[in-house]
Each structure stands twice: as structure tokens, then as C-alpha cells.
Amino acid sequence: MTLDQRFAHHLAPIIIAGRTIKRYHLCADPTPMPPGIAEAAYRYVPHLVPAFTPGEPHATVTVLHQTSPTQAHLNAYSWRGHGLVHCRTATGDAGGFARTSGPVTGCVWELPVVMHERAAFHRHMLSGPGDIDAYLADALTRATADV
Known part of the structure; x- marks a missing residue:
């Protein structure tokens, strides 16, 4: 079994539903x-993130993975409590997205982003006083995300 390379693109964070969204796109080519x-996908994000609870990190990481020229999977990983991650997924196209049924966490191409984000969360939020701004600024770069 062979796997084709995917290219990760990090985009500037945006605020949706009271959460700062760290965004990544995965595509089969650099476009x-x-x-x-x-x-x-971003219109659908409010359906994937848990309600914001004061005292919790307000950060969510999304991975929008283009699976064909017209479709994509959207994974939303929201930080909860003290180092817990809440994952919900959807699939769709330009016409809209819908929740994915079944327990899905991510695929082989999405996991490098998850691994980076886990390490960044530990580095900035759990190994000291907690610096959400430093965590939000710590992104996996395109050069290191090619799988």
C-alpha cells in the first residue's frame, strides 16, 4: 500500500463560536x-465545537482535508479542561457539511498536525503558567508538514 504525499497549509487563526480556531488545510498538491x-467548512464549525466554558482554553484546531477536487473532511479538535481534546468531524463540499457518523479521529495525513498541536499545547499550556497566545502562535509550518 502506498500513500500519496499531502501538503499542509497553516492559515491565520479566526474566531468562531467564541473559540480561536487554528486552521490547517491538507491538499494533494501545493495549490x-x-x-x-x-x-x-468554516460555516459548519459551530456544530463541531463544544460550548465554551470559562476557565477552559478557548482554542480549537481544525484540519480541512481535501479528499477530491470537490469534497473535504473537516476535523475539529477542541481543547477542554486540563489537557483533554474533544474531536468532532464532518464531511462535505461547497454546498455544505454534515457530521460524520462513527468514531473518527483522523487519518495518517492529519495526524502530524495533531501530534504537533499536542506538543505545542503541552509546551505552552501545561509546562508553566499557560500562555494561550504563545500556543496559538505555535503552528506546524508547511515545510515540516509534508507527509
């Missing part, structure tokens, strides 16, 4: 995600 797919 950006089609805008219609990305726009539909």
Missing part, C-alpha cells in the same frame, strides 16, 4: 483549498 469548500 490552496478551493474557497467554496473552505467557506462551507
Whole structure:
């Protein structure tokens, strides 16, 4: 079994549903995600993130993985409590997204992002007084994310 390379693109964080969203796009080639797919995905994010609870980190990491020219999977990893991550997923296209049924966490191409984000969360939020701004600024770069 062979796996084709995927390219990770980090985008600037945005605020959705009271959470700061660290965004990554995964594509089969270096070209950006089609805008219609990305726009539909981010409109759906409020359905994937848990309600914000005071005292919890307000950060969510999304991985939007283009699986064909017109479709993508959207994974939302929200930090809860003291180092817990809450994952919900959806699949869709420029026309809209819907929750994925079944227990899905991510695929082989998405996990390098998850691994980086876990390490960054530990580095900035659990190994000291907790610096959310430093965590949000710590992103996996395109150069190191090619799988």
C-alpha cells in the first residue's frame, strides 16, 4: 500500500463560536483549498465545537482535508479542561457539511498536525503558567508538514 504525499497549509487563526480556531488545510498538491469548500467548512464549525466554558482554553484546531477536487473532511479538535481534546468531524463540499457518523479521529495525513498541536499545547499550556497566545502562535509550518 502506498500513500500519496499531502501538503499542509497553516492559515491565520479566526474566531468562531467564541473559540480561536487554528486552521490547517491538507491538499494533494501545493495549490490552496478551493474557497467554496473552505467557506462551507468554516460555516459548519459551530456544530463541531463544544460550548465554551470559562476557565477552559478557548482554542480549537481544525484540519480541512481535501479528499477530491470537490469534497473535504473537516476535523475539529477542541481543547477542554486540563489537557483533554474533544474531536468532532464532518464531511462535505461547497454546498455544505454534515457530521460524520462513527468514531473518527483522523487519518495518517492529519495526524502530524495533531501530534504537533499536542506538543505545542503541552509546551505552552501545561509546562508553566499557560500562555494561550504563545500556543496559538505555535503552528506546524508547511515545510515540516509534508507527509
